[in-house]
Every structure is written in C-alpha cells, then in structure tokens.
Amino acid sequence: MTTQSPTPAPGEHSPRWQWPIDLGRYDTRRTVRAAEKQAIIDLGVVNLRRLARHNAGAPQWRQIRRLLRPLDDAAAALDSPPTPHRRRAMLDAGAAVLLRCAETGRSYWSWTETEWVDLLGRDQQDFCKSPPGWADDAVRPYLAAHAFLLGGFTAFYRLGSFSRLTLAWRVFGRDRVDGEIRRIRAVLDGWGYQLGRDNDTLLPMVACQLFLLNRSPHIEELGTELFERIRGERLLPDLRLNTLHALQRAVAELGYCEPPQRMTGRHSARATGGVQEWARWVDRWHDTSTLTPRVRGSVRSNLFKVGRWLEAEHPEAADPASWTRQTCAAWIAALDRMKVGDYVQRTVGLKDRIGKPLEAPTKATQLSAVRTFFRDCQEWEWIPRRFDPQRALATPRSIAALLGPDPRVIADEVWARLMWAGLNLQEDDLPQTRAGNFYPLELVRAVTLTWLFSGQRSDEIARLRAGCIRWQHDGTTIAGDSKQILARDAVCLLDVPTHKTGTAFTKPVDPVLGQALDTWQAIRPDQPKFTDRRTGELVDLLFATRARKVSSAYINNTIIPMLCRKAGVPAADVRGNITSHRARSTIATQLYNAKEPMTLFELQAWLGHRSPQSTQFYAKISPTTLTRAYDDAGYFSRNVRTIEVLVDRDAVTSGAAAAGEPWQHYDLGHGYCTYTFFEQCPHRMACARCDFYTPKDSSKAQLLEAKANLQKMRALIPLTEDEQAVVDDGQAALDRLLGRLADTPTPAGPTPRQIDVPPNATLLPIVDVRQGKASQA
Structure with missing residues (x-):
C-alpha cells in the first residue's frame, strides 16, 4: 500500500515530485448516495478499520468503491515504511473519513477547510476527544495527508502543535524533503546562521510549512508572493518570522525569489492623518526628494503633524500653494506654544512627558522640515514663490538661542569601569535569547571595543568595512596575512568610511582594538555584499553575520546596557542616559586633557571634523585641568x-x-x-x-x-x-x-x-x- 522514493546519488537531487492524485480519474460527486451511506453503516467500524476487502464479493464494498479508490491511491502515494503499526494507523485514517462522509451526507471532495479542521482537531487533545474516539495519536498525520491530497487542505497553522516535517516526509518523500532543506542549510551555514545546527528543528518545520502551503517540496518554486502571503495572513507565529526571514534570504541567494524587505519594528508605521490635500502633497514630496530614507521619513512625519494642525486650525491652507507669510507666522506661533502630545498620531512611549512644553531642538527640527518642504516645492516649480521659506519659516531667535551641540562627557570613574567591563567581556555577559547568544562573542567584543576606543559615531561603526584595520611599523605596512609577530611599537590604523561631515579618512587607534577586529575578521563567515546607505556602494561590512548587518542602534540597545550591568554602574547619570555618542565626547575630552594633550587641530583630524569649531564642542576642559589652571592663576x-x-x-x-x-x-x-x-x-x-x-x-x-x-x-x-x-x-x-x-x-x-x-x-x-x-x- 506504500511506495518508497528512490534515494538520490550523492550530489544529486531527488526527481521532481508530481501531484499523485489525478482528479479526472475519479467520481467527485459532492453528495453521498443513500446506498453508499447505508453500506458504510452496515460495514461498521470494525470492518472499516480493517478494510477487509479480501471479501470482495460483499455488496457493501462495491457500493462505496468510488469513495474507497481515492483513499487507497492516496495511501499508496505516501512515503511510509510498511510497519504493522503504521499500516493500522493508515487504515484507521481511511475509516474515519468514510464515517464522516456517512455522517454528513457529503463526500470529502466537497469538505470545507473548517470541516477538515473539525475532523483533525485544533490540537492533539481536541482530536482525541472528538469522534471517532478509537483513533490514537498515530492516525492524525495520515488523516492530514488525506486532507492535503484529496481535499487540498493547507491550513495546517490551524492545527496547533503538529509535525509538519513528518507530514511533508509522508507526502513528498523523506529523501526529497531532507535534500531541499540541506540546500537551504548550506547557504545559511555559510553566513553563520545557527539555524544550520544538526539538532535544530525550527528551520525544517518552517520549510515544511512552506512546502505544504505551496503544494510542492522544491525550493525553486518558493516565490516571493508565497512569503508575502504568509506574512500578510499571519500564517506563522511571530516567533518563527525570523526563521522565515532567513529562509527567504537563502532562497533569494539561490536566485528563486526576491530578498525580504527590511524587517521593521513597532516604530515603522507610516504617519497618517490630517487634511487629505496636504497629505497628497507630502507624499508627492516624499517620493521625489533625494534625502536619505531616514531623513526623508522624519521630515514626512513632521509634515503630517502640520497636516493635523491645519485640519484643526486652518483647513483653508490645506493646499501648500495657498500658504502665505501669515500662515507661516501662525504655524511658528502655534509650534512655540505646543506641548508634547499635541497633534501627534500616537502617544505610545511618551509616558509622563505628555503635556510638557516642546524642547527647543524639537521645535527647530519641525521648522526645518517645513522649510525643506516649501523650499523644494518652490524650487521644483510645483507652487508659486509667494514667500521665502528661509525667512518666513526661520527659527526664531528665542529658540535659536537655546540650540547648540551638547556633548555630555561621561565621568572618568564611570568611563574607567565601562572600559574594564569591555576589556573583560565573557560569554556569560552576553544577552541570551531562546536560541542562545544571538551574536558570537568575538563579534560583540569587537563592536564593544570599537565603541570604547575609536571615538566614532554609531553609524560609522556599523558601516566599517572588512579589512579596515592596517598595521605599520617604522612607516612600513605589515600585510594582514603576514605571519610575522607585530612589534610592540607597531601602529594600528583604522580606515573610517565616508561620514556625515566628510570623506573617508584614516586614524591611529589603540592596538587592543586592532587585535579585537582582527580576531573577529578571522572567524567571520563570508557574507553577501550590502549597500552602503550613505554612498550607495556594494561593500563587505565588517560587523555582519547571518547575512544581516549589525544595526547602528545595537550599541545603545544592547552593548551599553550589557557593559553597565557588568561594571555595576547605572545606565544614566545627571547628564542623561549613557548613549553611544557620549563616548565620542568623553574620548575627545580625555585626549585634550592628557598629560601630553593633543592639540585642537590634531584632535580635529582624529575625530574627522571638517571644522575646528565642531571639535571645540567635543574637546571639553576637564574639571581637574580647570582647577589646576584656576589655582595657578591665584x-x-x-x-x-x-x-x-x-x-x-x-x-x-x-x-x-x-x-x-x-x-x-x-x-x-x-x-x-x-x-x-x-x-x-x-x-x-x-x-x-x-x-x-x-x-x-x-x-x-x-x-x-x-x-x-x-x-x-x-x-x-x-x-x-x-x-x-x-x-x-x-x-x-x-x-x-x-x-x-x-x-x-x-x-x-x-x-x-x-x-x-x-x-x-x-x-x-x-x-x-x-x-x-x-x-x-
């Protein structure tokens, strides 16, 4: 009653799977005739469970032959070793289908998705409680196979805890399914995914869910639409979406679908609301602007806040072409008096800040967004030039006086403890997930020491290229693959990519940082190239694994809390939260106040500033240095x-x-x-x-x-x-x-x-x- 798929030779794939049930060969009438129903009742549960067709002369078997033949063919198509226990479970599954046909008066060809779920149960316990009560746990997978092959049932996400892998083995063949999963694992293993471990069951389960939904076990038939359908209809639990994301990346790498869109969080919802006319203009600007996606999205969000204000206060100014200097003045006055939470789409995360006055930087940012919008609309000749945005929407002096860089230096004793924590980072210190450490220790340590020693912005750290560390001794470059031992006075150079204020440059860093980066790069799995969002180049990012780059928010969200826990210091001080950018000011201040300090121009070159005026904001004179100078002044x-x-x-x-x-x-x-x-x-x-x-x-x-x-x-x-x-x-x-x-x-x-x-x-x-x-x- 069963067939075995041929085992492919090494390096070969199993032959292509074909749908084993040809509907044209069967009588697929939707109703069960009275004679068929009576025959099922006369045979009874015992005969049906045994399917004692050796008594071929019994008229009851001839009456239900049109219902028996598809069940026999479906059972024969399954890849199941013919053990007595499995044969018994297979016969019980056919008996359960026939009994339900007699009960409903309708053949299984016409059963709906819900009717199949009622028979299969919403979980294993539900299946055992529902009739027939004699069916044990082994019957359910074969019953699901009949639902799949005869009823086209694919809503396995409604069946609770259910072995999709076992079902896929039965339907498609074990060798074929395992071979396709090995192809996926080979790609993911090369990227450093932990999903490729031999004892992992999450990847096979998600892969088999896709195979069953697609009604094909071949990964070349997994199209982009299938992945989007699973996300859109939420056919997988949220905990398995990361695995789905990885699987789609692997299929895309093999060239069979498009790569997944960037996984977004809870803050990614696009702004809506306000006057519709204004919203259309804002979306038109958003689709045309050449600003970076992040800045473009921020401006759009601020412009929709203006749209909500227009809807409440000035609906007649919904068309940007109708704005005048008086409208601009009214908006500036309203903004200056706004409170936190006014004209916003969501208040989640604002907590106890709602009702407090807006801070000066927030006001300046929102005014800049409106200036940018009207400047571009006028420059592109979408609207007439009725006013100068730079003057009519200029930041008032009362607000501009409160603006300025505010680098907040971390206290020396706190910074020393954070540095100790980073230098002594251990496996137990890493944040744990259900699958263990998300990133290898070498990667986490490399990112940590880069933050502690490089004095770079978090975006620049995330965009460092593979091979960014170079060693020199007496002016001679030491090759990265050289076997010679680095001299004690070797100079470690870090190549910093293009950043927000200038082009790429090279700076000296402490050798301990260079050694940490070399250690990670030595074990870093090969990764696909990523598009540098600032330059548009395809580059090999240093901090990447599992075909995903480390986020620029990783330092703030993970590294700093981890170091604070290990060092036993609070994550905030009197100057606010300890953030990634505060390290830049702290390092610059310490270099400027050292026993043999760097000059302002040397520090400017080390930080990569275009102007020494920017460096002055970072190079703060420490209280100790200032006290010594004050005492000397007498x-x-x-x-x-x-x-x-x-x-x-x-x-x-x-x-x-x-x-x-x-x-x-x-x-x-x-x-x-x-x-x-x-x-x-x-x-x-x-x-x-x-x-x-x-x-x-x-x-x-x-x-x-x-x-x-x-x-x-x-x-x-x-x-x-x-x-x-x-x-x-x-x-x-x-x-x-x-x-x-x-x-x-x-x-x-x-x-x-x-x-x-x-x-x-x-x-x-x-x-x-x-x-x-x-x-x-």
Whole structure:
C-alpha cells in the first residue's frame, strides 16, 4: 500500500515530485448516495478499520468503491515504511473519513477547510476527544495527508502543535524533503546562521510549512508572493518570522525569489492623518526628494503633524500653494506654544512627558522640515514663490538661542569601569535569547571595543568595512596575512568610511582594538555584499553575520546596557542616559586633557571634523585641568593677603583697651602698628612710621612679645591695584608707591614727607593665601 522514493546519488537531487492524485480519474460527486451511506453503516467500524476487502464479493464494498479508490491511491502515494503499526494507523485514517462522509451526507471532495479542521482537531487533545474516539495519536498525520491530497487542505497553522516535517516526509518523500532543506542549510551555514545546527528543528518545520502551503517540496518554486502571503495572513507565529526571514534570504541567494524587505519594528508605521490635500502633497514630496530614507521619513512625519494642525486650525491652507507669510507666522506661533502630545498620531512611549512644553531642538527640527518642504516645492516649480521659506519659516531667535551641540562627557570613574567591563567581556555577559547568544562573542567584543576606543559615531561603526584595520611599523605596512609577530611599537590604523561631515579618512587607534577586529575578521563567515546607505556602494561590512548587518542602534540597545550591568554602574547619570555618542565626547575630552594633550587641530583630524569649531564642542576642559589652571592663576590670593596680628588679651580683660590702651599689634616685620583701622591705612604696605608705629628693637616691643597672655592671629588685607603691583613687581613698584604716598596724611596726622621717611623703607611682609609663606619685596 506504500511506495518508497528512490534515494538520490550523492550530489544529486531527488526527481521532481508530481501531484499523485489525478482528479479526472475519479467520481467527485459532492453528495453521498443513500446506498453508499447505508453500506458504510452496515460495514461498521470494525470492518472499516480493517478494510477487509479480501471479501470482495460483499455488496457493501462495491457500493462505496468510488469513495474507497481515492483513499487507497492516496495511501499508496505516501512515503511510509510498511510497519504493522503504521499500516493500522493508515487504515484507521481511511475509516474515519468514510464515517464522516456517512455522517454528513457529503463526500470529502466537497469538505470545507473548517470541516477538515473539525475532523483533525485544533490540537492533539481536541482530536482525541472528538469522534471517532478509537483513533490514537498515530492516525492524525495520515488523516492530514488525506486532507492535503484529496481535499487540498493547507491550513495546517490551524492545527496547533503538529509535525509538519513528518507530514511533508509522508507526502513528498523523506529523501526529497531532507535534500531541499540541506540546500537551504548550506547557504545559511555559510553566513553563520545557527539555524544550520544538526539538532535544530525550527528551520525544517518552517520549510515544511512552506512546502505544504505551496503544494510542492522544491525550493525553486518558493516565490516571493508565497512569503508575502504568509506574512500578510499571519500564517506563522511571530516567533518563527525570523526563521522565515532567513529562509527567504537563502532562497533569494539561490536566485528563486526576491530578498525580504527590511524587517521593521513597532516604530515603522507610516504617519497618517490630517487634511487629505496636504497629505497628497507630502507624499508627492516624499517620493521625489533625494534625502536619505531616514531623513526623508522624519521630515514626512513632521509634515503630517502640520497636516493635523491645519485640519484643526486652518483647513483653508490645506493646499501648500495657498500658504502665505501669515500662515507661516501662525504655524511658528502655534509650534512655540505646543506641548508634547499635541497633534501627534500616537502617544505610545511618551509616558509622563505628555503635556510638557516642546524642547527647543524639537521645535527647530519641525521648522526645518517645513522649510525643506516649501523650499523644494518652490524650487521644483510645483507652487508659486509667494514667500521665502528661509525667512518666513526661520527659527526664531528665542529658540535659536537655546540650540547648540551638547556633548555630555561621561565621568572618568564611570568611563574607567565601562572600559574594564569591555576589556573583560565573557560569554556569560552576553544577552541570551531562546536560541542562545544571538551574536558570537568575538563579534560583540569587537563592536564593544570599537565603541570604547575609536571615538566614532554609531553609524560609522556599523558601516566599517572588512579589512579596515592596517598595521605599520617604522612607516612600513605589515600585510594582514603576514605571519610575522607585530612589534610592540607597531601602529594600528583604522580606515573610517565616508561620514556625515566628510570623506573617508584614516586614524591611529589603540592596538587592543586592532587585535579585537582582527580576531573577529578571522572567524567571520563570508557574507553577501550590502549597500552602503550613505554612498550607495556594494561593500563587505565588517560587523555582519547571518547575512544581516549589525544595526547602528545595537550599541545603545544592547552593548551599553550589557557593559553597565557588568561594571555595576547605572545606565544614566545627571547628564542623561549613557548613549553611544557620549563616548565620542568623553574620548575627545580625555585626549585634550592628557598629560601630553593633543592639540585642537590634531584632535580635529582624529575625530574627522571638517571644522575646528565642531571639535571645540567635543574637546571639553576637564574639571581637574580647570582647577589646576584656576589655582595657578591665584585669583583669590591676588586680591586678598594675610598679615599676622598680636592681640594683647591682658589689655582686653583688664579694661585698658576700653580706656584707649593699644591691644592690636599688626606685625610689619620691622615693627608693630597699633592703628585699629589698619586695613584702611593708605601707608600699610610701606609704613611711614607715624605715632602708631612701634619699632621691634624698642623696649616696648620687647615687653609686648614677652607677655604670656599674647594671642597670634591672621587678618585678611584686601589689596589695591598699586599694592598688588608692589607684591608682584618688588622694589621698583615700592618706590613708585612711596612717591605717590609722600603727601598723604598718616593716621597720626603728618605726611611721610613731614615725617621724613628714610629712603631704605621696607615693604610690609605679607603671607600668600595659597602657599602660607611670607613674601618680602
């Protein structure tokens, strides 16, 4: 009752499969005659399960011959080893079909998809519960084969947990199905897919689902329309769509269908809403613009927000040709007062930000989108030039004043811990999926160290080419396949592709990065070429595996959270979330503040900036460097100095101070001044030795210093510009100060000229606030 497909020779494929049931040979009337129904009832379950056709003379078998013959032919076409158990299951499947024909009064030729599902059950448990109750688990696959061959049933996605692989083996032949799956696996294995593992069952299951839906086991007959139908009608669970994507890529590589469209996420839905007339113009612009797809989509989304505002506030301006300067002014005013969530299509992800004012960069971006739209429409002569978009839709000064680059440097201690985590990355640190690690450790480590050491944008990292690392020693290039050991002082060069501000360039990087990239490239599976979205070239991307390039968002979404977990640091600080671009500013700042720092122009070349003005935003002076420079400048000590003061506590406690006895004695070095308001005396830096002056060599001064109850203190003395010059410049400035003070009265009354100050007058000894040392000019 069964047939075996011939085993192909090595390197050959099985012969092409042909549909085994020719409907033209059978009586396919949709109704079951009364005699046929009665014959099935008379034979009963026992005879039907055994199909005891050895009693060919029994009239009941002749009555149902038109129903038996297709069942026999379908059973004979199956590739099933003729074991007693399988033969019994096959006979039970035929009996179940005949009993259901008698029950419904309709032949299986007319059964609908739902009627077949009712017989097969929506899962294994449902099948065992429904009649006939004597049918065991082994019957269901053969019943499904009859549904496929006789009823054209392909809705196997409605049958719950069901072995599509076993069914495909039965229908198409095991050797043929396995051979086609091996062809797919060979392509995927070459790209590094883990789906090619021998113990994997997901790929065969999805492949067999396609074979059954297409009613053919040959991959050259898997067209693009079939893949699109499966996605559109959701004929596979979401968890298997990645496998479907990989399978289509393999079939496309073999040249039998188109490659799959880019897999998009939940943020990929195109913007809609607003005035229809405005939407038509926006879509026309989107189809014509030469901006990159990402920028074009962003502008389109912002323009649809304008369309919703027009629908609510200015429906008469739905046609861009009707816009005037007044309309532009109204839009700018409305935008300036908008809140987060106003005129948007979806609020998912906004969370607690709804209702807050829009930030200045958001306003500027939306104004830029409208400017671009009207500029292009006027330039392409779609609408008349009624206003200048650059002026009528210019960013207001109040908004422009809040704009500017804001590179947020990561704290040194946090960056050091992230770098340690990246250098010590292990297999256990990688994020796990149901199938294990999505990317190999060598790839993840290479991407991680590129982020930590290259100082490049995430887009540039994702677009690095294979072979981007070069080694040089003493100006001589070391070949990538050279067996020589790299010298300790070998220079590692990184070739950076064309980026948003300039053309391709080469920069030196740390050898640890070069070694990590070389390690990954040594085991990197061959990949198909990818189109560089910036240059349009077909290139070999370094960070690619499974025929898919690593996304530019991979660093933000996976690498940084992984490093933060390993390093034990939060994923955000006072400056916001730790993002891929913050590493660029951090590295630039550290290079600019190093012990032997890079100059601004050297840093500009290393970062790849077109202008040093851009580099200035990244090269921040660190707080440590700024503190050292501030201390060296001596701002406080330049304006304020200290002088020692002797306080006679005996004079204070005895009441002599209240009676006018001196109690404060300012140490002038060569003597003491007892003037209470010493800080106000114009002669304090070059004492004129008036009546308040007491020489140190006098007996009064010696008695003062001999007192036991004497307290020493320091007083802050603010310095004028002339006095500061005396401190800084020395004797010449002192002489000039003496000349200016010659006729200035002292606290005692007479001027220095009247007192006749000696020409060898000395400068007041002062103590530097920073150093705590006396300074004598």
